[in-house]
Amino acid sequence: MNITRFMAYQKHAVIGFAGFAAISAVLTSVALAGLGSVAYTISQKGRTFQPSETRIQQGGTITFINDDGDLVHHAYLDTNEFSFDTGDQAPGSRIDTTFVKKGTFVVMCAVHPKMKLTVRVD
Known part of the structure; x- marks a missing residue:
């Protein structure tokens, strides 16, 4: 060469x-x-969200798990800034929801109106 x-x-x-x-x-x-990435998990059991409050980063995803053996749950949020609806969740099911907006949101259960989850999105 x-x-x-x-x-x-x-x-x-x-x-x-x-x-x-x-x-x-x-x-x-x-x-x-x-x-x-941080995994955020919310259990739905005994007609409560567990934990009842959480803080996540914008763009973070929460996995809603129905940990009840015999109860259906239905998590939803409906605000001008952001909304979602998991539909009916059978026992054992998991549904992911990504929070794309900053703010403080109260997630409810359509089946159990006393169930409330406060989500703070930074």
């Missing part, structure tokens, strides 16, 4: 490595961002 070809080979190798390093850095930061 002559010196000109060798120098061209080294130049491409350095550029190739720099590109690989940049792509690796991006992929690593995307993967680490996913690790920062």
Whole structure:
């Protein structure tokens, strides 16, 4: 291999490595961002939300779990800022809801009107 070809080979190798390093850095930061997610779980049992208050980050997802063996639940929220409706939740079912707006919200159960959950979204 002559010196000109060798120098061209080294130049491409350095550029190739720099590109690989940049792509690796991006992929690593995307993967680490996913690790920062926090799982928020709310149990519906005994005609109560457990816990009855929670604080999450904007964009956070709450998993509503019906932990009752024989009761149907139906979590919902209806405000001008944000709304959702899980529909009827059979015992053992899980439904995820993402809170996209900041604020303080009171989630209710359509089946059990005394059930209330306060969600603070930062």
